[in-house]
Amino acid sequence: MQPVPQTELPRNPGMELDMGWVRAARANRSAIERRAATLPGRRSVKKAHQAAWLARAISCIDLTTLAGDDTPGRVARLCAKARQPVRADLLDAIGLPGLTVGAVCVYHDMIAPAVAALQGTGIPVAAVSTGFPAGLSPFHLRLAEIGESVQAGAAEIDIVISRRKVLTGDWQGLYDEMRAFRAACGEAHVKAILATGELGTLQNVARASLVCMMAGADFIKTSTGKESVNATLPVSLVMLRAIRDYHERTGIHVGYKPAGGISKAKDAVTYLALVKEELGDRWLRPDLFRFGASSLLGDIERQLEHHVTGAYSASWRHAMG
């Protein structure tokens, strides 16, 4: 198996489903949207710190390709980018010559080429699973898919939850499903994709976050990238506060992964600032925070180049990632 993310923290073992806690979870939409609206632009990261924040963002990227026309060749190119996300002279200039992304994220069939291309790097391969993106295939096949992906070398499994269980208030069903997914993952870490754009309300997002954590999710993740609404700041606030609540009550650290539509360096910095404010610095490391993104790295590289050289290059030079 590929290496699991380096962490000294204990995994989330989960707990019994606490329906009193789940029902008590609330989300005040207007207060959350007001707070989220103040975030972009408010934190102007100054020049000296900009490169450090951008480098931090790179180290937390799950560099992703999830397309029907993915090939071993495309995955090998993505993995080359994962190993060396930014031009060597730029990494030297910011004093981080060995910087890599957090993981490479692919469909099941692309695990083997990704594992081969990342051999010896310590960069884990994450696989989307359980009938991604809709999660509507037979349950036993969803479980078997996890097992096959772990067998193929995925160290992280990004499962999709059954949205219908949330929409019908079947919290026990969601808990049981997530428990079974976690068990099927074995030593591989499991990220629970809530597909928040399809959950209807922020209250459902808060409750689904809690239920997945109670069932043992190592990370909770916003979106597949395939919903019409993917990662947003209001949803992030709700999920980060659920993680904080879970940590306060259990002492367990659960990770957070916003995914889908995050493609600009300045948006990445806004997310990092939000995580820092809501959860503190410890969550700003790849064992507790990831961006799920296919095109963010290109813009970060462009901004870093500007930081180091004072000039922007054409965006086509950073097409991959």
Ligand SMILES: O=C[C@H](O)COP(=O)(O)O
């Ligand atoms: O989890 C990762 C997402 O699928 C990536 O979405 P994106 O292509 O909008 O960056």
